[in-house]
Amino acid sequence: MALPTYASQLERTWHFIYLVICTLVFVFLIAPILVIVPLSFNAEPYFTYTDKMLSFDPEGYSLRWYDSLLTTGMQAHEAVRDAAWWSDLWHNADWVKAAKNSVIIGFWATILSTVLGTLAALGLARPEMPWRRTIMAILISPMIVPIIIVATGMFFFYSNPCAIVGMDCGRLTSTYTGVIMAHAALGIPFVIITVTATMSGFDQSLIRAAASLGANPRRTFFKVVMPLILPGVISGGLFAFVTSFDEVVAVLFIAGPDQQTIPREMWSGIREQISPAILAVATILVIISISLLTTVELLRRRSERLRGVSPR
Amino acid sequence: MSDVASQLTTADGRPLKAALASAQARAKRRAFFLVLPLLLFILITFAIPIGQMLQRSVYNDQFSKSTPALSEWFAANPKGTAPDETAYAALASDLLLMKETRAAGDAGTRINYVVSGTRSMFTKAARGADKLEPPYMETFLDLDKDWNDPRIWNAMRSAASPWTLDFYTIAFDMERDGDGKLTKVDPNQRVYFRLYIKTFFLAGVITAICLLLAFPIAHLLATLPMAKANLLMILVLLPFWTSLLVRTTSWIVLLQGQGVVNDILVALGIIGDDGRLQMIYNQTGTIIAMVHILLPFMVLPLYSVMRVIPESYTRAARSLGATSWTTFRRIYLPQTIPGIGAGVLLVFILAVGYYITPALVGGADGQLFSNMVQFHMTKANWSMAAALATMLLVGVLVLYWLYDRLIGIDKLKLG
Amino acid sequence: EDITIMSWGGSYAAAETEAYYKPFTEETGIGVVSVDADNPATPVKAQVDAGNVTTDVALFLISDAMRLCDEGQLMPIDASLLPDGADGTPAEEDFLEGTLSECMVPNDIYATAVAYDASQFAEGAAPSSIADFFDTEKFPGKRGVLKSPKVVLEMALMADGVPASEVYDVLDTDEGVDRAFAKLDTIKGDAIYWEAGAQPPQLLADGEVVMTMSYNGRIFNAAVNEGKPFEVLWDGQVYEWEGYVIPEGAPNAEAAMEYIKYATSSERSAKFSERISYGTPRKSAAPLVGNVFGTDIPMAPNLPTYPENMTNALASSAEFWVDRETELGERFNAWLLAN
Amino acid sequence: MVASNKAFVSFEHVQKSYDGETLVVKDLNLNLAKGEFLTMLGPSGSGKTTCLMMLAGFETATHGEIRLDGRPINQVPPHKRGIGMVFQNYALFPHMTVGENLSFPLEVRGMGKSEREEKIKRALDMVQMGAFANRRPAQMSGGQQQRIALARALVFDPKLVLMDEPLGALDKQLREHMQFEIKHLHESLGITVVYVTHDQGEALTMSDRVAVFNDGRIQQLAPPAELYERPQNSFVAGFIGENNKLPGVIEELNGDRAVVRLENGEKIDATAVNVKAKGEKTLVSIRPERVEFKPELIPEGSHTIDAEVLEIVYMGDILRTRMKVAGHDEFIVKCRNTIDQMRLEPGQRLRIGWNPLDARALDMI
Amino acid sequence: MVASNKAFVSFEHVQKSYDGETLVVKDLNLNLAKGEFLTMLGPSGSGKTTCLMMLAGFETATHGEIRLDGRPINQVPPHKRGIGMVFQNYALFPHMTVGENLSFPLEVRGMGKSEREEKIKRALDMVQMGAFANRRPAQMSGGQQQRIALARALVFDPKLVLMDEPLGALDKQLREHMQFEIKHLHESLGITVVYVTHDQGEALTMSDRVAVFNDGRIQQLAPPAELYERPQNSFVAGFIGENNKLPGVIEELNGDRAVVRLENGEKIDATAVNVKAKGEKTLVSIRPERVEFKPELIPEGSHTIDAEVLEIVYMGDILRTRMKVAGHDEFIVKCRNTIDQMRLEPGQRLRIGWNPLDARALDMI
């Protein structure tokens, strides 16, 4: 972004201002995340920088919130951390259970929305697709309906989904299936948007080439189409996963006690008891996010290499 | 074969269009079958639930399900008929039913939406329903002198049918007076419609700020070499991937009176210790936190559009004699419009629907319409919440429609 | 077989766990699944409306309990089945007057009171009455206000000189409502509103407010557990009782009843009060309340039911609020919105 | 149609419309013998790709029948037709190496590993790309990619190979080289090729027969020399090669001998091709290279005419001279650029001539 | 450098590197006179676009100086250079109509409405696109877009016009038509043109001078005829036009006369171009069209040699004959396709000859 030698004084000034603005916006974006990391080591149960913290007094810091992630919900907090303790942790510690649930629900919701979404995006990318706009609008709608409405509507419907045909087939609320379905629905717009964007850049003649070489449609899909749109699918899948992983309102309504997720725990953390434990969780998640982002970037570079797009 | 008339049929006389349609029908069906599973999935998991939810805004049988006698009386006597003894007798008989089915509270709640303070009249009367005796009119007026209030009878008439527009009346800050005419409610009770307007206005402000902040960084990301851009992109994506709750809390830590930002400003001597800025628990706080949360939704579509604008356009403009500013304004900016459109749509829609962040940092004047939906939801006023939700949805759909008309929904891109 | 109990979460549920759930499971073999909610009345109503009840026992505010009871969504509970008091008093007499209701067995009494950080005031210069909360001249600075008409309007009237006993009579008139809002107007510019119980202690700890309305238990927790110099002002507070209900259609209604009988016994109720500073509704339990759990601080003086704390306290009227909540809620929201 | 039954590929009354309103292919009839190299040549939008796509099975004919080896093709899905195809943009799978690209058609046919490897090696050697098996398409130049695309289309021994402007994107040097290689492969492997191009030079050099397309129809289907030397109509004459067109009127008509009166009144002899009557308007077409201007080379019996040199364009091997002839100032004469070539100068006046057999009286378009 | 001071455009020792590691332009020196039509010709990646971009101001030279009308260009922002530019991909603003595209450079110069309209009309008429003012770029074919790009680059009367492969995407017919139009505009408007192409035919036809680029350097800078007929090195000889190359060894060297011993032992006369000593290896280059095979046409004093006809390719106006000469079977001879042309047959043996001036002994690459 270096300016050429002939740039006028005005241009130089403006360019400088532009860079300053960009820097400030980046600081704005990242500041809240920077702030929570030290606070997660606060010795006190408040989201406040204490004097001790500011003077770097070791007493102002502690790992208690990280520890509480392990002990909240456990029968015996103080017990020796032996094998039995760790296995108990796996079954009883609230945050561990929540993390497990978040991963399970996020995983299946992502699979469901990514598989169905990718399939649909393939159809939407075909020139002969009928009613494209209407269908697109329907598929994107979970993103545009305020979540509170979605959650309530889902709660009532999921309470007895078969009621609509006058039957009773049990409920989806308080089940993993229910939460997963809800989250999959919320993630689908992201998959549709990213995968159709990828498909629009997809060279349709490759599909014809594969057919001309004797590959049937299924083989063509798995051997030719899928590997090439994979980056878009992965990126859509990540959006879907994050949507599920950060979703609290639908969980609030649909999940039962067995399906409490991380955001749900955080929610009661913020509403009901002050505890920087949620900051400890957030810090851990930030670290995971960075790793994930790095992975995505590496995947992207790989795919660019494959497609032969040289980096600019 | 080449003249226009014969082009309308194929050589064997079939209409060309029909021949073509049948040739293409299979391809269409095949494409549609790919979309079908998802369509069904969305229909079941999402569309039907939403539809049912919205139906509650016009359908409510809380009252009507326990008032067979009253319903009969209302059917037999046209609107405006003053309640006579038979009406009160019907009321008494329905109250007895309510006592048995323990439905008085439900029924009272339904009337209470329209005429405040009436719920206990129903629960009290139902509690002693087995002791109600003719002449009923007098008995009722003895119980509570308001039992002949025409507003209550109008409300009961309306509620005797499960289909109703009462909740929209309330949502538009209106009520029916004794004659059944629509009037505006008392100014200090007007809340929904004002908040509706305010919410769309605030969402607009948030969207505008997001656009202003996102544009330069999206541009920077789009023009930097890939490797650097992706590094900076992490700064955009990281907040995107951090829990909404955590970020909101974090803004409290940053912005409150004794918070990080104020502390820094005081330490730098920019403000005095007694001049600390009130940046949270008000509209400012809502705006800042929501801008932060929604900014990535603006950056990503802008970036994906800007990244593919060929440099040759700006070069061409410069070679044609345009200054860098003219080039930006006349050549670059117009080409980013699909990105601006997508970002604006996403941010606006998400902003309009938010309630958690305003609930936590909004204070008194930072609340949005969704908080009202939530308010009624927690009070289990489903119909009221549904009416408000429908209003919100209609607003959003109008925008969505506009976007589709102006830019096209298939242009929506994210990163 | 497990029962599902829905409650407030946080330290409240922690106290329940220690005082009730664990020993109950030990004694009966019935497991307890604990679920949190912002206010259990909302999900329970939704469950009953949807015909999909998964909650066996829920902890309700009395106002919610009465409301849902009237709507037939809670099971009536026969008080005569409840265990006698520790001193042998039959249950119906052992519970404080008027706390037993058709569908709810009371568990505790909490108060919403004004609290402050004592270290912020000179000796003897701390606020001492509810009127001080509304006196921005004497006590300049922000104050934390509950974002709800309930409690806030009552406090405003008391601060304006209405005796506790007359508050609801005044509030039942249009003039009274206007008067309450007029009083609120005086602190509008200095108010920081909160909704969740966790917020007031945070606001005090951050120094964001000089004083705040708060649930009394939160303040006490901060004082005892974290050594914060927070004090509760026992004047003009509004107290309310809350207790256990069984939703209509609860899957394990019998076990639920077993639990309620167990938990609302005098011994257990006293144990609960030792863990969180909410008063027991059982007369026979009051003398059993010992020290704050794990310390040698006596709990009784910190309870809303302690006689000396009750000199100018108001019992929240469930009857009033079931009728007026929607209307006053809208008015309150309109008031918030008007700047 | 008896012939079509024996033909390897046949189009019978094929029509195609994309939108139901206009026909982009109109009544196409074409028979292709085994081992033939047939080129479809025509301007952009004339329906060449559409025909190829119908044959490959990616578009359905709106009407008519296409047969492959006697079987109607409509019923066979593309991946079972055994047709090799080279796409205009190569369509190499970017995520596979060259070797994997070539292996793909063999794998789908369930061929064993050793057999595959042998065939791949043979195919790569054939296009002289044996060393590139492990490269990815992105790591190769356009010409190399093109050769791989060719190898991929041939590796599974298809009976028929379709090529859609396979050299369109290459520069001239590479293009000529590839033309040669394709032609060579066709001859040595004995495969049947349908080749699409809009470059007439390419069509003429490579094909056994050329089908000139315009407006959804075949304008002429003939071997290159016949096409060039005996175009059936003005479109073909104009499209193939450079062409001087002198408008005039038929003065006399006697079998295939005609006398044409040009606009300046001068009369010339010409061969009547598709003119029918005296008095008809006509365009007399004369190829630039058939015009002589060195007096000693003008053949006996040639018609000669006055000309004025207007411009000489240096084209390396050729000097392209624009002259004014019979009032027309776009008359082109080409002469080989050799050292002892007589040098012309702008402004110079001279007499030029041609064999009347080379002047062809065509329809007026 | 005295000359460059008077030159309209001059590059002096210009170097350019994008990555700081490799030079894509190495020591470029070039002077351009006012009104000249200079073409940069070279294979892909040889640095042509880079040079153009430096001149237009979109890239900065890493070293050296570029002057425009005597002024160092580094100090002048692009919009003040008055350089019209035609981009390879046209770069028409997609959100503007044709008229608005053309209006743009005039508006930024603050020109009044009526004057603008007049100029736009004139420019559009010039490229015969007068009727298209209200179309958008996406609604036009490639050739039409190209003409608009040209009109836009010329509408504001620039002193200098740069064109980067402006015809790369067009088919042959349209391409030849546009070449003619551009050349014509250049002559009638008297503008200076720097033209980039990788098509040698285009370069030869259009230019006053051609700079042949390879590997970041100008290999030869000369008028077309000189380039074609007197290439300085094997790269130029091979890149421009078709070329027969016979490897051999210098047997005798006498001024610019050399005797070369070919691989089969036969000795031929040649013109020494860049060979320096006896015994050196050399490539003798002979243009196909300079080879004669009709006995009566072989010039006096020509060297003759035995040849065997291998293949004849019909190219319309030309017959391209591949022969085996001195052990090499890629020897090409071109002859004009005329009715009375002597017809050769594969397998035929004959003697061919050329003027020794046309056999050029070049360096061995």
Ligand SMILES: Nc1ncnc2c1ncn2[C@@H]1O[C@H](COP(=O)(O)OP(=O)(O)OP(=O)(O)O)[C@@H](O)[C@H]1O
């Ligand atoms: N998928 C399609 N839908 C509608 N029209 C089409 C489609 N494909 C081609 N056409 C139209 O059909 C006509 C013939 O197109 P086709 O691609 O066969 O031409 P072509 O001869 O291959 O031209 P080119 O040399 O430009 O490739 C054109 O007018 C084109 O616009």
Ligand SMILES: Nc1ncnc2c1ncn2[C@@H]1O[C@H](COP(=O)(O)OP(=O)(O)OP(=O)(O)O)[C@@H](O)[C@H]1O
């Ligand atoms: N922006 C850039 N960054 C890095 N290298 C570049 C850049 N642009 C061009 N190059 C490299 O510089 C060399 C010269 O490129 P240039 O575009 O000038 O070639 P060209 O002669 O115009 O080729 P072509 O005929 O393919 O357009 C090439 O090797 C190319 O890869």
Ligand SMILES: NCCCCNCCCN
């Ligand atoms: N608006 C409802 C407030 C109820 C407060 N209950 C206090 C329980 C403390 N955990």
Ligand SMILES: [Mg+2]
């Ligand atoms: Mg085509």
Ligand SMILES: [Mg+2]
């Ligand atoms: Mg280039």
